[in-house]
Amino acid sequence: MKILIACEFSGIVRDAFIARGHDAVSCDLLPTEKPGPHIQGDVLDILDDGWDMMIAHPPCTYLSYAATRSWNDEGRCKKRLDALDFFRQIWESPIEKICVENPMGCASPTIVKYSQIIQPWFFGDPMYKTTCLWLRNLPLLIHIEHESLFEAPTHTDKPKPDYVCEKTANNVHGEEAMCGGNNRASVDSSGTPSRCCGTQRGLSGIDLF
Numbered sequence: 001m002k003i004l005i006a007c008e009f010s011g012i013v014r015d016a017f018i019a020r021g022h023d024a025v026s027c028d029l030l031p032t033e034k035p036g037p038h039i040q041g042d043v044l045d046i047l048d049d050g051w052d053m054m055i056a057h058p059p060c061t062y063l064s065y066a067a068t069r070s071w072n073d074e075g076r077c078k079k080r081l082d083a084l085d086f087f088r089q090i091w092e093s094p095i096e097k098i099c100v101e102n103p104m105g106c107a108s109p110t111i112v113k114y115s116q117i118i119q120p121w122f123f124g125d126p127m128y129k130t131t132c133l134w135l136r137n138l139p140l141l142i143h144i145e146h147e148s149l150f151e152a153p154t155h156t157d158k159p160k161p162d163y164v165c166e167k168t169a170n171n172v173h174g175e176e177a178m179c180g181g182n183n184r185a186s187v188d189s190s191g192t193p194s195r196c197c198g199t200q201r202g203l204s205g206i207d208l209f
Ligand SMILES: C[S@@+](CC[C@H](N)C(=O)[O-])C[C@H]1O[C@@H](n2cnc3c(N)ncnc32)[C@H](O)[C@@H]1O
Pocket: 006, 007, 008, 009, 010, 011, 012, 027, 028, 029, 030, 041, 042, 043, 044, 057, 058, 059, 060, 169, 170, 171
């Protein structure tokens, strides 16, 4: 599949899809941190370029409910509206399969309701960060709390309430679940889903096991 990883400079999700045989390219205003197929520029300029799937991480600075204490600051309304319009253009792009990832925020009540809420610890990363996925023509990610005869759990223990989530773009395992990977070892995450069970289908819809 020809896959666009929108708003990614780390190359992590891109490389996870490439490792599974896809033709994945990241795009960001910033240069890529890791050598690999990357378009540095405005992602809105390449949405029409014949992608089969897009995974998008649009900026959440002005959308997230984490920043509501600044909600009424001067100039904030315009920035919020601009961020919403960027999100809308991503969501409404002419790409058949879309996954947009963002924290809880005003995009859901304004643009379109999220498809799924996940936590990093649902997929093996011991972190707490409520993360929304907006999915078009893609399956929900499957996470399994308890072991059964047929399935191994994907969850780790829920982090303690005083857990502090360090900011990092290196969400090594978020892409594992998105790609249908089976990496059950936990490392770290910035909040997107991570490990998955042997029957997990990734967002590419390809059963890899
Ligand atoms: C929340 S960060 C996502 C980082 C991503 N998770 C990664 O691992 O690189 C949002 C990113 O969107 C990028 N961005 C903002 N506007 C953009 C645009 N018009 N076109 C492409 N990238 C954009 C920013 O440069 C920033 O890196």
